[in-house]
Amino acid sequence: NINDFFFGTAFGEVRSVAYVPTKVRFVTGQADGKVRYWNADTGALLRVMRGHRGPVNAVVGELTTQAAISGGDDGTVRVWCLDSGIQKMLFLQEYGGPVLSLAVYPANRIVVVGSADGYVRMWDLHSGMLLCAINTGGGAVNSVAINPSNPLGQILAAGADGYVRVFNPR
DSSP: OOOOOOHHHOOOOOEEEEEEETTTTTEEEEETSHHHHEEETTOEEEEEEOOOSSOEEEEEEESSSSSEEEEETSEEEEEEEEETTTTEEEEEEETTSSSEEEEOOTTSSEEEETTTSSSSEEEETTTOOOOEEEEEESSSEEEEESSSSSSSTTEEEETTTOEEEEEEEO
C-alpha cells in the first residue's frame, strides 16, 4: 500500500523529513520555518510547531519518546513535544550559523548537530549542556550519522569539501 501526500502547494518546500519511531508518524521541516507532524497512514496533519526564524533544514525523531528535534537557518536546535506541540528545549549556537543536519544517539541522550561553520556539536538532551564541539576542517557539515553498533557512537560527518570524516568522541 503506497500513500502519496501532495501538500507542496499548501505548505511550500520540504527541507527535511524523519520518522517518529514510537508511532506510525513523521515530521517535516519546511522552508516556512515550521515543523509539521503527520500521520503516515492517513496523511493527516496532526500538529504544526512554530519557533524557528527562517527555514528548518533538519529534523529527527527521538527514538523512545514522542518528541522531535529540529534545526534551522536561525542557528537553533529545538526539541518538540509531539503530543502537545510545545517546545521542550532550545539549543543556541551563537556562532555556528545555520544548522544543516541532525542525528540522535541510540541511547537517546545526545543530539549531534552539523552546522554551516564546519563544526559538529554534541548536546545533552536532558541537561541542555554542550558536550563537545569538533572542528571538521571541511566546511559546512551537510550530513551527520551515528554508528548504532560497534564502535558505538562513532560519528560520520559529510562536508561541503566532498569528504566524509569519521570521529570517535569519548
